[in-house]
Amino acid sequence: MRRGDSAPGGLAGGDMEDGGVLKEGFLVKRGHIVHNWKARWFVLRQNTLLYYKLEGGRKVNPPKGQILLDGCTITCPCLEYENRPHLIKLKTRTSTEYFLEACSREDRDAWAFEITGAIHAGQPGKVQQLHIQRNSFKLTPHISLHGIVDKMHDSGSGIRPSPNLEQGSTYKKTFNGSSLVDWLISNSFAANRLEAVTLASMLLEENFLKPVGARSSGAVRSGDLAEQFLDDSTALYTFAESYKTKISLREDINLSTMELSGTVIKQGYLAKQGHKRKNWKVRRFVLRKEPAFLHYYDPSKALKGTSREISSK
Known part of the structure; x- marks a missing residue:
């Protein structure tokens, strides 16, 4: 604020x-x-x-x-x-x-x-x-894309792929765009987010990375190098050599998984009053669309914590 x-x-x-x-x-x-x-x-x-x-x-x-x-x-x-x-x-x-x-x-x-x-x-x-x-943007000269990819694979300091959900489908061994941008900056391959996005786009262009799911694949088809990679927590990517096809969800999938498949349009911390005790606690709220749901999380827990539904339509 x-x-x-x-x-x-x-x-x-x-x-x-x-x-x-x-x-x-x-x-x-x-x-x-x-x-x-x-x-x-x-x-x-x-x-x-x-x-x-x-x-x-x-x-x-x-x-x-x-x-x-x-x-x-x-x-x-x-x-x-x-x-x-x-x-x-x-x-x-x-x-x-x-x-x-x-x-x-x-x-x-x-x-x-x-x-x-x-x-x-x-x-x-x-x-x-x-x-x-x-x-501003200034790309470091003589960048070794092979060196970056080798560092990304490092078991100790590399980026760690994990299962991720997008639009009702689960993808193995993926990471989101924002996580890769953070990693490139923290390892001094880029000085700012604009540099990191351009570097990641180059990795896509040279087939070191592959887009996973509709969001990242759509950006790659844009034709503009500066816009091919999405600095977004809902855009998924993976290493080209470890690319796995999506695992389709079963028809009897539970509702909570479908709720979380919508696109995030806004998120933030709010103070919420309890239903029974009427006390106030800070919660992380996430608003999604298609399908539309508003969920809240206990921010003292890790990001993978359980959510509660406020409303849907």
Whole structure:
């Protein structure tokens, strides 16, 4: 959430009124001692990142804690947790590490960009460079596509294919477009997402990768190299030599699988009131279409957790 936006769930407060807030919203934070994950309301200021507990649908003052940004380093994408692909890692001047999870790749990147700008607020030249990097493209010369593919296959640091579902069909040994873009950036093959997308398109063009399913296959047929690869969590790809045909789902497939086959059109964190106890908890909501369903998840659990249905049609 950017300055001037209204906070969800009645969470607007004094922080928005003093003009010092750069960004605020929900993130899921890993605990320091017990490494459990809990949703917190974060408020980014020029020098600090504050986080608050949630009670009764509102943030609780004073803050639960704060992260001092002076001398802080940021890692994004952070791939240290396989089942949490939308992580940001902050390391303070005293080497304390914070792991923060956003609800989507777009939300994660928006937070990372704003936090990075706050870290370098006293260096106007650095902030200007960040804006240029975010919107520019410069492909590294003499790239070895074979070297990239070899690294992708590495058992320790490579990208790990897994079964994925698209439009009611399950595909073996696949990975989504956003995960590959994250991997290319984290392994320094690309400096930004635009470079990574172009690199991935080159891997497709040279038949190192194959599209899997309707979304990614349709993009490949677009004819434009810059648009052939989709930086999207619902677009699937696989290694060319390990390509497997889809496994058609049985006719007696359960409803929950069909519910999850729809295209994701919006997702984000919201504070939801319980049906029985009327308490408030943060949930990750995902809105899909064709078929249309709105599901919510406990964000303290890994991404593969159980969902609940709110409505469908």
